[in-house]
Amino acid sequence: MLDPGPRLRADAARNRARLLEAAAGLAAEHGAANLTMEAVAAAASVGKGTVSRRFGDRAGLLLALLDHHERRLQEAFLSGPPPLGPGADPLARLLAFGPAVVRHERAHLDMYLAADPAPARRFTVPSYRLRLTHVVVLLRQAGTTADVELTAHALLSSLDTALVDHLITRRGFDLARLEAGWRDQVARAVADLA
Amino acid sequence: MLDPGPRLRADAARNRARLLEAAAGLAAEHGAANLTMEAVAAAASVGKGTVSRRFGDRAGLLLALLDHHERRLQEAFLSGPPPLGPGADPLARLLAFGPAVVRHERAHLDMYLAADPAPARRFTVPSYRLRLTHVVVLLRQAGTTADVELTAHALLSSLDTALVDHLITRRGFDLARLEAGWRDQVARAVADLA
């Protein structure tokens, strides 16, 4: 499905499997949030260095653990039955996609949250809340028919520092394209859907 | 502007100021990413415990540093001149808001990124990229006129685990509301703006 990367040596592959198994066990027992690199290494009878080399960092380990579940979801929308998979028309597939992702993430919530160092801080920090209510107010005044709070989050997320930086430095976007995109999003947010 | 919190004792206020000054200096000198709690404490001739107590954690310190700049932006959109500030009609203010935020964040990019433990990992992880191209493809097939890549990011961001969890557990959303929101967003994304 995704690139399997360079072939691993036999011992490396074996250790990788043991580490994932150990990590899954520990996560199930003590919660994914309390997973430590050292404990995983010990439970797999392997050195800490091995964990580092294989998964890079703690987040990488969690991500690798999630990868297994993730593939289930990927199969579902890439080759599963309609409306999620091919066969249905694109709009129907798109409509089915959101709920599928949400359901999937909620089924593995603890692990997804554990992979994120600062889960919800982003949304509770005062500056974000202020921006949010500002946008909420403007949306209401502009008379949108959409769910304003949800829409405001969606709008703000497209201004996220990390996303903007990613788009500009890795994907070659320029400011003009971002601004045009913003205008379009706002227009769609306040549009009166017939 | 925002709650100033309980009054600080004189020494606490003084130390807070010294810490912020020291932090600003160190950030300017070595880059915000390399800021350590210990170095800040030392530079302010203060114990580490004081930094902890005052700002909670490293992110809190960075946020406090950003707060000063953030207020500039907040004034601009809360009480500055139109079209950003009051006076213009809501739609115009909304349209001006995006670019203003982007410009502001780019002006203090290093600090914003430093406040985020895992800046752009979110967008480069394989599972995200796969979801992204999936949505991009569907959007194209559905014949939207919007910037598909941007729109896809915006759609995906509203499925973000941390956001969904925040909305459900702190804001009282239920699945039905989220799904309705998703349907609406998709509809707007593919709508043909007359």
Next chain:
DNA sequence: GACTCAAACGGACCGTGGCCCGTTTCTCTT
């Protein structure tokens, strides 16, 4: 100005993540 008590201080302390590098193991070649 003394008394009191909460608030703030500081730095030793601990757990964790991630790195480094000398040692071991695998795999490929001939």
Next chain:
DNA sequence: AAGAGAAACGGGCCACGGTCCGTTTGAGTC
């Protein structure tokens, strides 16, 4: 089969974040 070189190993090591608790200091009270 044996030698060579690359890959992986392991666990000691360090830096950092965050906490804890005995000590100090400031701010009201009489």
